[in-house]
Amino acid sequence: MNYKQFKDKKISTLGLGCMRLPTVSEDRGAPIDEKKATEMIEYAYLNGINYFDTAYGYHGGESERLVGKVLKQFPRDTWYLASKMPGHMMTYKDGKLDFMGDMVGSKVESPRQIFEEQLEKCGVDYFDFYLLHNVCESSLDFYTNEELGVIDYLLEQKKAGRIKHLGFSSHGRAETIDKFLNTYDCFEFVMIQINYLDWVLQDAKSKYEVITKHGLPVLAMESCRGGSLVSLDPTAEVMLKKARPNDPIVHWAFRFLQSLPNMQVVLSGMSNMDQLIDNIALFSKNDPATEEEKALLMDVVHTMADLVPCTACRYCCDDCPQELDIPKLISMYNEASNSPSFTMSFVLSAMTENELPSACISCGNCMQMCPQGIDIPDVMRKFADILDKQAAR
Ligand code: SF4
Ligand code: SF4
Numbered sequence: 001m002n003y004k005q006f007k008d009k010k011i012s013t014l015g016l017g018c019m020r021l022p023t024v025s026e027d028r029g030a031p032i033d034e035k036k037a038t039e040m041i042e043y044a045y046l047n048g049i050n051y052f053d054t055a056y057g058y059h060g061g062e063s064e065r066l067v068g069k070v071l072k073q074f075p076r077d078t079w080y081l082a083s084k085m086p087g088h089m090m091t092y093k094d095g096k097l098d099f100m101g102d103m104v105g106s107k108v109e110s111p112r113q114i115f116e117e118q119l120e121k122c123g124v125d126y127f128d129f130y131l132l133h134n135v136c137e138s139s140l141d142f143y144t145n146e147e148l149g150v151i152d153y154l155l156e157q158k159k160a161g162r163i164k165h166l167g168f169s170s171h172g173r174a175e176t177i178d179k180f181l182n183t184y185d186c187f188e189f190v191m192i193q194i195n196y197l198d199w200v201l202q203d204a205k206s207k208y209e210v211i212t213k214h215g216l217p218v219l220a221m222e223s224c225r226g227g228s229l230v231s232l233d234p235t236a237e238v239m240l241k242k243a244r245p246n247d248p249i250v251h252w253a254f255r256f257l258q259s260l261p262n263m264q265v266v267l268s269g270m271s272n273m274d275q276l277i278d279n280i281a282l283f284s285k286n287d288p289a290t291e292e293e294k295a296l297l298m299d300v301v302h303t304m305a306d307l308v309p310c311t312a313c314r315y316c317c318d319d320c321p322q323e324l325d326i327p328k329l330i331s332m333y334n335e336a337s338n339s340p341s342f343t344m345s346f347v348l349s350a351m352t353e354n355e356l357p358s359a360c361i362s363c364g365n366c367m368q369m370c371p372q373g374i375d376i377p378d379v380m381r382k383f384a385d386i387l388d389k390q391a392a393r
Contacts, residue, residue, distance in 0.1 A: 001048025001284050004264055006189070006217060007165070009128075011080060011265055013258070014283035015051035016044045016276075017221065018067050019058045019313075020269035028317070028325065032059050032066055040276055041070040047280050050079050051265050053221075055133055056086040056118060068122030082129035083118050084169065085111060085150060088139040088371075089315075092148050101318035101369065111150045115157060130154065130163040131191060134371055135180055136172030144183075155186055165189065169221065171371030174206035181214045189264060191219035193311065193371075195229060196256040196297045198222070201309045202372070208260065217264035220257050224268065226312035228331070229253040236300045243296055251282060252289070256297055259288035307334045308379055309372050316366035316376060322359045326366055326376060329357050333383040348387070357383040 003010040022036040041052070052071060054063045064083060071079050090108075091098050097108050108114060119125065132143050132150070143150050157163045167189035170177050177190065190211045194204040211218050224230055230250045231237065240252055257266045266283070270276045289297065312327040320326060332347065353359065360380035367376055 001280065002286060003050075006264055009080065011051050012049045012283070013263075013266060014049055014279055015053055015082075015219070015265040015267045016041065016049050017267040017269035018052060018054040018063045020271045021059060021063060021066070022271050023059075028314075029060065032062055034066060036273075037066055038070050040270065040273055041067060043273065043276060044280070045071065045074055045079060048284070049280065051082065051129075051267075052079060053082045053129075053267050054122075055084040056114065057089060057133075061121070064118060064121045068124060072123050076124070080128035081122060081124060082131065083122065083127055084131040084133035085114060085154065086133050087142045087150060088134035088136065089369075090142060092142055092145055095147070097148070101315075111148070111153045115153070115162075119162070126162045126164060128164045129189070130157075130166055132168035134172075135168045135170045135176070136371060137176055138368070140172075140176065140180070151184065151186070167191065167216075167219075169219075170207070174203060174210045177207055178210045178214075181210070181216070187216065189217050189219055191221050191267070193222040194218065194220045194257065194260075195223050195225050195253050196294075197225055197229060197301055197304060197307075198309065199256075200298065200301045201307075208262065212262045218260070218262050219264050220266045222311045223257055223266050224250055224253045226269075226310070226327075228307075228312075228334075232300070233304065235303050239296065239300050239303070243293065248278070250278075252293075252297060254279065254282050255287060255289040256294060258283075258286070259290075259294060306337065308374055310334075310374060311372060313371065315369040315371060319365040319369060321363060321365065322354070322361060324357075324359060324380075325355065329383060330374070330376070330379055333357070333379055333386070336383065336386050356387065357381075358387070360384070 002013045004013055022033040023030040024033045052067055054067045056064065071081065089100050091100060097110065098104060099106050099108065135143055154163060154166055158166055165188045167187050169191035171193055181187065192204060192207045193202060194208060198204040208218055232249055237249060240249060254266060257263050268279055270279060308330050310327050310330040314327055316326045357380040360377055362377040364377060370376060
């Protein structure tokens with residue numbers, strides 16, 4: 001495993017993201033498969049990964065509990081645990097805190113209550129890394145509300161040694177990140193969604209440059225875009241296979257990130273042991289993409305630029321009155337509008353009327369939750385049109 005220095009710590013360049021741990025079934029909200037997830041976390045640690053990233057909301061709150069439980073068997077100073085304050089899914093009105101989505105109405109009184117709960121769930125006295133979760137245009141007011149005092153509270157915890165390093169994650173625009181960093185000089189690192197496709201689609205390039213300008217290291221999330229960079233459409237695959245015939249397509253995503261000098265940790269939300277073993281092997285070598293290869297990747301992106309940039313985070317699903325599996329439908333839409341496979345008709349025929357994009361009532365609830373700013377009702381309409389046209393043939 002390769003490591004990079006961060007202040008007084010040597011951190012593995014690959015981190016284990018714990019948002020997509022293996023589950024007992026593919027059903028929405030299915031519990032974590034504890035046996036498989038435990039094996040993966042143990043394997044990661046024993047093979048050199050020392051950065052573990054979880055959050056309050058991952059796996060309905062169970063990710064924090066399991067990751068802490070598994071890591072506890074190893075000496076506390078040999079692993080680094082990161083978790084996040086879930087302000088992106090909270091509201092503060094008339095002096096009252098509440099959650100949005102599924103957790104609306106949950107009893108929560110203060111950032112302190114959440115932080116203490118997280119420490120307890122993880123079974124630790126301190127977090128090595130602690131982040132404001134998704135500082136963006138819609139969560140900025142929450143995080144900067146002086147009466148609520150989230151940042152002041154976390155700085156007190158840092159002073160007390162219960163947070164070693166404070167940072168934030170963001171799906172916001174480069175301008176928002178810049179403004180936030182100009183206002184607050186207490187943050188030590190920033191995590192953004194960055195991969196070769198979002199370098200263009202979400203202007204991750206500007207975000208990376210802004211964070212670098214502020215002298216802070218970048219942590220990468222969605223390095224494979226929720227798995228969508230594991231395999232590409234045939235045109236893109238042919239382009240990459242021609243350049244490196246023996247490389248799996250997913251290696252391009254990681255090697256692109258390895259080529260960025262200010263990249264501290266690349267998080268990958270690995271869901272099975274094969275991915276973990278392969279990724280550890282890749283991050284144990286130093287084989288960053290060359291300038292020529294990065295230019296090729298930008299050519300590839302332009303063959304894929306019509307894709308809806310869904311990362312399958314599922315933030316939008318909780319508030320859908322039709323209970324639509326939105327990321328699944330968007331993924332199908334991307335396929336249907338680019339290069340549909342023959343298996344799509346089988347998938348569609350197995351779906352009920354209530355599960356199809358035509359069931360969307362355009363209420364817009366989902367859009368408020370989408371960190372990618374996707375106009376989901378519009379995608380649903382377009383996908384329903386495609387299916388109508390196919391049915392009319
Ligand atoms: S706009 Fe459609 S997909 Fe979005 S929450 Fe409403 S019904 Fe669900
Ligand atoms: S549509 Fe947006 S919120 Fe929903 S899964 Fe995709 S990226 Fe996440």
